[in-house]
Amino acid sequence: MRRRSATILVLGTLTVVFVGLLAVPAAAEITQGSCRGSATFPDKATDKVLDAARPRSLVFEAPTGATVNYTGDLGPGASASDEPVAFEGGVSLQLPRTSIPIASWEGETEEFSDSGTYTYELPAGIPAGTGDIEVSAFHNHTGYGNCAAVVSVSIAGSPGVAAAVAGGLTALSGAATLAAGRKKP
Amino acid sequence: MKGRPILGAVSGFFFGLFLGITLFLVGVIPLHSDLLIALPIIGIVLGLVMAWWAPFGKSEEEPPPTDAISPEPEPSN
Numbered sequence: 501m502r503r504r505s506a507t508i509l510v511l512g513t514l515t516v517v518f519v520g521l522l523a524v525p526a527a528a529e530i531t532q533g534s535c536r537g538s539a540t541f542p543d544k545a546t547d548k549v550l551d552a553a554r555p556r557s558l559v560f561e562a563p564t565g566a567t568v569n570y571t572g573d574l575g576p577g578a579s580a581s582d583e584p585v586a587f588e589g590g591v592s593l594q595l596p597r598t599s600i601p602i603a604s605w606e607g608e609t610e611e612f613s614d615s616g617t618y619t620y621e622l623p624a625g626i627p628a629g630t631g632d633i634e635v636s637a638f639h640n641h642t643g644y645g646n647c648a649a650v651v652s653v654s655i656a657g658s659p660g661v662a663a664a665v666a667g668g669l670t671a672l673s674g675a676a677t678l679a680a681g682r683k684k685p
Numbered sequence: 686m687k688g689r690p691i692l693g694a695v696s697g698f699f700f701g702l703f704l705g706i707t708l709f710l711v712g713v714i715p716l717h718s719d720l721l722i723a724l725p726i727i728g729i730v731l732g733l734v735m736a737w738w739a740p741f742g743k744s745e746e747e748p749p750p751t752d753a754i755s756p757e758p759e760p761s762n
Contacts, residue, residue: 594717631708632715654712663710670707673700677728680693681735683742 534575535639535647539568539618552637552649559632559652565621573613574641581644584608589639594650599636612644628657688736697732701725 530552537552543566550560552572590604631654638648701724708714709721 596717596719596722627710629712630710630716631712631718634715634717652715659710659712663707666703666707666710670700670703673696673703673728676696677693677700677732677735678741680689680696680732681739681741682689683687683739684689 530647530649531636532638533645533647535572535645535649536575537570537572537637537649539570541566541568543567550651550653552651554651556634556650556652559654561656562653563656564626564628565619567617567619569615569617571613571615572639574644574647578612578644580612581610584610585644586642587640589637591635591637594634594636602635612641622655626655627659627662628655629659630655686737687739690733690736693732693734693736694729695732697728697730697735698725699728700732701728704728 535552539550541548541550541563544563547560550562554560586606586608588604588606590601592599592601632652633654634650634652636648636650638646640646705714705721705724709716709718714720
């Protein structure tokens with residue numbers, strides 16, 4: 501009877517956790533300012549454009565490596581300045597209750613827009629096929645406004661070995677947790 | 686506590702941690718989810734509850750009195 505109750509306790513806890521998963525909010529996109537920006541992945545078969553205005557709930561699947569065509573500006577009607585203006589910006593990876601910067605830029609420019617190509621290759625240690633990864637970016641153009649945007653991406657592929665190892669460690673530590681419920685001799 | 690609270694707290698923490706990592710890796714929860722922090726804490730609580738409850742193993746019942754089960758000695762002639 502007690503063993504059955506313990507099993508119910510464990511399953512009940514897991515049920516509460518999974519119900520909590522359903523409460524992940526879906527929100528959007530450009531959170532400050534009127535900036536515009538997009539990145540085009542020409543090698544993808546479908547869903548090639550990651551736009552800053554893309555709803556956060558619409559997850560973009562990014563390949564592990566690609567050459568990306570990007571473009572961005574300070575907003576509709578923005579034109580070049582007569583003299584150089586200081587700017588700064590960055591990209592951060594959102595973690596629970598915190599974020600870690602993964603790229604930054606700063607300098608002075610007369611331009612209010614930029615475009616070009618960027619090639620990246622994710623390190624082999626980063627697992628693919630994971631859950632959503634929220635990436636936030638900001639850009640401050642002194643005297644001309646601040647912008648911030650958030651997008652949700654996932655890395656194409658399968659988690660493979662990493663998920664199997666994590667699952668095995670979960671089972672092992674779960675068994676040890678159950679073993680803690682064994683009476684001392 | 687009748688069980689093993691230290692084992693429960695430590696293994697419960699790692700159970701929650703690895704469960705969160707597994708759920709993220711298989712695409713069930715996003716990386717920024719607060720559950721990745723909550724699960725190890727829930728695991729510690731679960732481990733301590735298991736140690737306090739201790740539903741497994743032999744229960745501490747009093748052994749029956751020895752004279753109740755020992756056979757009557759045969760009268761010797």
